[in-house]
Amino acid sequence: MTTRRDFLRTTAVGAAAGAGALAAPAVHGQSKIVWRLQTYAGPALAQHVIKPSIDMFNKIANGEMEIQLYYADQLVPTGELFRAMQRGLVDAVQSDDDSIAAPTDVSVFGGYFPFATRYSLDVPVLFEQYGLKEIWEEAYDEVEGVKWLSAGAWDPCHFATKKPIRSLKDLEGLRVFTFPTAGRFLSRFGVVPVTLPWEDVEVAVQTGELDGIAWSGITEDYTVGWADVTDYFLTNNISGAWIGSYFANEERWNELPEHLKALFRVCMDSSHYYRQHWYWGGEAKLRVHGKKMQLTTIPDEEWAKVEAEAHKFWDEIAQTSPRAARVVQIFKEYNEVMAKAGRPYRYD
Template sequence: MDRRSVLRRTGIAGVLAAGIAPAVHAQATIRWRLASSFPKSLDTIYGAAEVFSKQVKAMTAGRFEISVHPAGELMPAFGVVDGVQHGTVEACHTVPYYFFGKDETFAIGAAIPFGLNSRQMSAWMFEGNGLKLMREFYANYNMVSFPGGNTGSQMGGWFRKEIRSLADMKGLKFRIGGFAGRIIERMGGVPQSIPGGDIYQALEKGTIDAAEWVGPYDDLKLGFNKVAPFYYYPGWWEGGPQVDFFINRKAWAALPAEYKAIVEAASGFTHVDMQAKYDARNPAALKTLVAQGARLRPFPNDVMAQSFKVSMQVYEELSAKNPNWKKVYADYTRFRADQNLWFRFTEATFDRFMQSQRL
């Protein structure tokens, strides 16, 4: 029996059922370290790396172990890509847009303002050209990528003062992740790049005026509602942000074929598991936040309109000067146009009706 053909046809479950798992067990013991960009307190987004590690260990009968290290333990939250690139660690778990300062194309691998939602992002990655194009780009940094989760559409963040119009964005010191800071800056705001574990103190002390992270479940854990009462939506800069595993290319190349298949299977499991957890836990957390005094607010129309206009201008400028961006973004926009057309007649219409009902 050809072990690789079984893997392709049936996946790991089929391999185990077919009785060829002993070939995996015969492999040498391997130990890797994985650096996370997230604090251990966030059991959803940090915990995804632990889910991945446990899956790999279980499917190799303990012969392939990956130890997971929170931000700051081995390296800073925003140092993990350098760590993987230079082989300091074999792998990391992070949001690609954190590293747009190296090249703006990193952002497309996670989320860009007014981009794909989470289902569309997964479709682009797995059935479109997304994974192929991003892996070609990440090869410049000595890394191989694997989708490792998605939070779903995010909230717009916590504000110490109410945002009544576009004018209130002027001079606003806003902790915002990744590439979206460039849009906020064009709108007169002052973007701040701060790791998740350090946001509360900055917001409490007034070092920043507003902060966004993910959504209700994580935000409740981080306690943002205690220091900033206004909770805005939607997070137009993160319609479906993908979190990735990056693996050092030399470490990846050294893995046996069976272990490579297991890593791919484990990352796929993790990718689905993370969003399932956020979708299941966010509703109850939002109710708790409102009960504790959070004031829900939609972003004003002029803020949304200007955000969209500026975003499209920035993308056009980048396509003119960054060939990496131009190549990936051109494919991304084609895919987005088709997805938006399809969702207009199906998902969006169904969702609007269901949300108008009292169930």
């Protein structure tokens, strides 16, 4: 995989690299279209959350198009990805809206919006049956240069820590790597959100700069190595599934012939499907058979305070814009339906 230094050198950024500049977008030759896609995920995680679908795309495209996959922060820091894609410095992105600082009023719902979902299957249902897809399309149609393409579910959000968490009091002062909105919410319980490049997290836990991570479920903890540097896994979570999306530079997307657009959409769906079973099976299997972390739990009656606070947080977010209010209302209606439906949709 091309390193960031090699990328800057071969694309002739020259001295401007020191100012963070990048080269012109990938050349679209007559014989083959070439895209650069950067994911939020590091190399080990990307092997599951996106690489199989990109490999499939490149194979089926049969020389008409190639997508070159880059990992977290490899070309552009994750927090700058949206602007880089908007300017055509990268052609496509896989991430949550929140982490890439997408300038829309729905970005706060990307990633882990507290208690919006219980299970990973909630995400596609919310987008395909409850109207979130149309709301996201509407929001990104107002932003120049970027095309929102699709959303899917990832894993739940749990704490992986150096010390055990068995009560809300144990969260106080905990320095944790997490997502922007999740961190904003967890700070209400004394958590100190810390922002770092993804690749630096493991070392930061080892050196004591971080006390833990609230960025994933147990499947990712084992896959990326975080289970090797943390000792405890909290079974309570603030969200049942991360909401992530695919985006593309609008001009690059519009240039594609319809059959390649269709192929890209099919491969996105393949990626969404893979993650559904990979995470769902992994979360259960590693809780039961994993040997690297001890499971801890905050009692239900105490954790109910966190869920109650989340609903206050929802109402605060709903006041930020009419569209945000529509999203919050959909979350409320959806969760009410799930609760009334009972088993297997909801158990309490």
